[in-house]
Amino acid sequence: MILPRLTHFFYNFLPSSNQISARERLRSCLGALIGILITGAVTSLALGHSSSDLPLLVAPMGASAVLLFGMPASPLAQPWSLVGGNLIAALLGVTCARWIDMPLAASALAVGLSIALMFPLRCFHPPSGAVALTAVLGGPAIHALGYRFAVLPIGLNSLVLLASAIVYHRMTGHRYPHRARARRAPTNDEKAPFTRADLEAVLMARNEMLDIDVGDLEAVLGDVEVRAYRRRMDKLDCARVMTTGVLAVAPTVSVCSAWAILVHHKIKALPVLDDERSVVGIVTQMDFIRHGALPPFMNNTDARQVGDIMSVPVKTVRASQLVADLVPMFASFGHHHLPVIDAAGKFAGMITQANLVRGLHKQPISDVDPPRPAAPIATPVEHLA
Incomplete structure (x- = not known):
């Protein structure tokens, strides 16, 4: 019992595996190599032979390179995080080294103050903690620089490494500085999965x-x-989620009869079929409103037929078509009802937004919305299933 527990305990020390491709790993490694090489070379040119005691590269730049090239999308690797965090840590480190004689206390205070300032200034950069320690424990050459340490080598190292990262990422087809990808417009829609x-x-x-x-x-x-x-x-087709047994009308049916069917059965749309059961249009509540065909606006002499007010052409989908293909039609094109046709092009059923949602949850339509029975309340109306 003890061995499995110990194994599980130490297994928790391992981080979860990353999903980075081998190509992206190689790109990160090569970028860090080039970035550090360029940073050291530029700093060497800037220093010349003026001081052989000063380092061309400070150790924290290695950690910064890991972030800039290995995790360029991280908030910790953004330009202000790098430059701001390193400069603040360098200034605080120099200050603590000057005013506190005990190196251990100065080191602890420099790191703690750096973290305290990086939070509100939004420049949190973990390698900056090492910059603060370098300012305190870097030795006589670093101490002799005083606050110039924040300019050279820290400032120059940071800026050159940053410039190298920007150029390298753009040359290799990546975005840096990173900007969060906009997914959706801000919304308070309660129907959205989350906001x-x-x-x-x-x-x-x-x-x-x-x-x-x-x-x-x-x-x-x-x-x-x-x-x-x-x-x-996936593999869920319209035939599995459509409603069958729906009511349909012919284009010659009077608008009064069609409206009576909508009201009596509490439905919002009727497919319009010809004698061959082909879909020739669809008539919805909005069609009645648009054409002033509601009972309060009609008189006894109104002889209009469904064919006069129906929406044409009508968008249809095939029974074999995947339900996933219907989402843009409902989401982007304003459709609420889509007639379904079979392989022969004949009317087979109807799909609504409710059908789509039920299909998403793999809930059989028959369990929640059984086919409507025939209700021939007007002689011109046929129940086509």
């Missing part, structure tokens, strides 16, 4: 710093939502 406000509220409740931008996290969750949706919709 930006929901995400921010959860992060605030967790009260811990996550190494990801809120916008990126929103985009990732949105992508997961879409992928899960597609997976659940």
Whole structure:
């Protein structure tokens, strides 16, 4: 019992595996190599032979390179995080080294103050803690520089490494500085799976710093939502989610009879079929309103027929078509009802937004919306199933 527990305990020390491709790993390694090489070379040119005691590179730049080239999307790797964090830490480190004689106390205070300032100034950069320590423990050559240490080598190293990262990422087809990918417009729609406000509220409740931008996290969750949706919709065709046994009318039916059917059966649309059961149009409540064909606006002499007010051409989908293909039609083109046709082009059923949602949840239509029985309340109306 002890060995499995110990194994599980130490296994928790391992981070979760990353999903980075071999090509991206190689790109990161090569970028860090080039960035450090250029930073050292430029600093060498700037120093010349004026001081052989000063380092061309300070050790924290190695950690900064890991972030800039290995995790360029991280908030910790953005330009202001790098430059601001390193400069603040350098200035605080020099100050603590000058005014506190005990190196241990000066080191601890320099790191603690650096973190305290990086939070409100939004320049949190972990390698900056090492910059603060370097200012305190760097030796006589560093101490002799005083506050110039923040300019050279820290400032120059930081700026050159930053410039190298910007150029390298752009040359290799990546965005840096990173901008969170916009997923959706800000919304308070209660029907949305989640909103930006929901995400921010959860992060605030967790009260811990996550190494990801809120916008990126929103985009990732949105992508997961879409992928899960597609997976659940995979191989789900219209025939499995459509409503059958729906009422339909011929184009010669009077508008009064068609309206009576809509009201009596509490439905919003009727497919219009010809004698061959082909869909020639669709008539909805909006069609009646648009053409002034509601009972209060009609008189006894109104002889208009469904064919006079129906919407044409009508968008139809095939029974074999994947349900996933219907989402843009409902979401972007304003469709609420889509007639379904079979392989022969004949009317087979109807799909609504409700059908789409039920299909997403793999809920059989027959369980919640059984086919409507024939209700021939007007002689010109046929129940076509």
